[in-house]
Amino acid sequence: MTSTETSSPATIDIEALGFDAGAHLLVKHALAALPVGTALCVTGCAPGWQAQLAGWCRAQGHALTWFPLSLGEGGGEGSAQAPHPTSPQRGEEEGRAALITRGNADAGRWRDAAHTGHADPHAPGAVQEQASPAWGLAARGARVEAGAPAFVFRFDRKQDIWADNAADLYAQAVAAQWDPDVALDWSVQLTHPPEVEAAIVQVMTYMVENENAALLVPARFLGQIHPHYRELQAALAIQVADEARHIDVFTRRIRHGGGEPALSTAGGQASLKSLLDEPDFSVAGFLLSVLGEGTFVNLLQFLAAHAPDPLTRQICKLAARDEARHVALGMSHLLHRLQAEPALRQRLAQAVEQRHDSLAGTSGLNEEVFDALILIAAGSLEPGAVHRGFERVQQLVRDMADGRFTRLLRLGFARDEAEHLAALHTRNFM
Template sequence: MERQDLFLMNTYVAEYTIRSSSLTQAWLLRLNALLPTLRMGELFKVTVLQRSVSFEFEGWVQVNRCSLVATSSDLEGFSYLVNKDFESHTLSEEHGFDGRSEPTLDIAPKLFGLMPRGAHIENSSPLYPFELSEKEFLWAKNVTRLYEEAKQNQWSADTDIDWGAIPDLDPVIETAICQVMTYLAENEFSALYIPGKFLSKISPYYMELVMFLGTIIYDEARHIEAFSRRANAKKIGLQYSTTATQRSLYSLFIEKDYFKTSFLLHVLGEGTFLDLLDFLIKYAPDPVTKKIVTLAKKDEQRHVNYGLVHVKALVQANPKRIAYLKEAVDSRKVYLDEMNQENELLLSSLAILAGGSDEEGYALGYERVQQLKKRMGENRVRRMIECGFDEETAKEISMSHTANFM
């Protein structure tokens, strides 16, 4: 086995000299940590200075499924060239997250645990049951950019809102604000829980998407905090949650298909929500409320942008998927038609904010709310056409969308 020429060729990738009188725990740790970093067939060299240690090292080689390729001895000690005979890790040729590249595989590797893409995973690791592992049904070309935008545009309800600047408004106006804030908060709970429901089902191979969904969850948590604090900023506090709103949110919450949910939530629901927030920005009776909804709208726009690109890509790849999405809307409508109601408390509150509480002002506000609902429908159609829907189908789906807006 002694082949001096192999030592002279320097064919090994690591070299250690053990000077201690035994194979100590520290050296065992170092050698054990070396093995996972080597590919199968790579050689490493170990020199021990005492014969007793050489016997221990040869035993370690056998236990760890390696083989001795060559040995050499002289007055300086005993040298070994060791071959790693097994592949301990699945090697990844994928780039990790760098803000530019994206995952290249159409299906996430089965042996892919909770680790960043680009890492090497040990073969004996458990197989996680990630249900969502196909890139086509998850990915959007803009997801990395949206993640970067989310990081740069974080805001805090503590430091970015001057809560002490809220004026003492007419109690009717303040009550209307509190009712609207209650509605906004409960809808944001829906927009928080739904991405959270899918998050643990997505393979971390698509780490950019996982991280972006994490920002959505944090965005919605921040919105819930800000809307609730605005309602409680004065003496009136949070108001009423209606059955109409809760049934609508429930019908969205129980959807199990990620693609359908992306369409229902991000394109239809949050898309319509943008129009509502624009309405509140225009008619908010105080600058603090206006700032809260303005900041929230910037976050919601990112969520909508993901949904638009995601749905558009899937529809372009297979236009028959439009019927699949229409089926989701129709199924939801059947459930909601059992109690097809609008949130009258919300609509009345919006009318008060847009016109006032006296008879003439309320009539004006009511008309403005009707114009809002019309604009919501037109923009839903526009967004669906942007995703590849034909105009007739887009109009039909928009008409079937929940009266609750989300």
């Protein structure tokens, strides 16, 4: 259908294909191969094609002239007629060819793609330090048409939200997703004492409300992040999905033994509300992921080791694996931000102290949950077993504090300050 002349200008023949049937694609692609200002000769025989071509050229910003077809067929230089700047009448369509000079209309229509970076997140300059409102919801690296609406996102600076390993953690999370109906054996018969089952129900009730907070905190920020930082968005989105699955399986475990959710205390709710009320992305992530969820990993590992039935142990093992990724994402973000903004460290310390002081009048971890953990670790109400369970829970509390201390050291806190802050974050565990 097309042919390229060896002489200038380049020529295509659209034959009987009309512009209402796709001929513009042939012209468009032929022009795209030419430099701006270069001419393209177009011939055709479809009814009305020349008028259609003239309208298309005006819309696309290309200059158009007409000349007798005999010139394009090898007529001498002196035989050319004066260019006809307007579309021919229908009776003149035969024997005329179009000469299109490629314009540069795209320069004003499309914003410079270089400012949106490259699709490869590891390419130099791929993720810009500041995302433009004009990029809107476009894919990173796309050319955005001028006149598209501006989107204002609260978090449009890389420094405020970025985590260097967000893409890797997202890929790990995708690979590690688990289906509760496949990964867990819900046919397990429970044979432990009723009082131990009641303890599991109480702990699972406590864990559901904590996971509600762990879902809502990242979800609250998710819609405020500029899509240019899509790796971080994806990592947070799958974190929300993880928490939703945990809430589901913890609730199903409560009911597996015929139980219903147990007690939720005012102190526990107040502790979690302080996480949802924190407006700063980094501070909220620090309190939730680095301190709270890091502590929760210890709790889940404790239950995976001491729960009396294989179903509960496997639930906690899988959930702990998910929570460890959430902690890793929070740590990665804070390490990235602290590298450029070391003063943030003092704000993080103040947030721990202020949260501790504001919750000083509450009971913190409710007595029922603490006692339930002892009974789960004991396995029975026999005095010797209860003593062992109590010692195991005391060791859990020490392990939680040690974990917080270690993570605070990694974030650059001095040893004495890390020890002080780790000790403060004990109320309600999360």
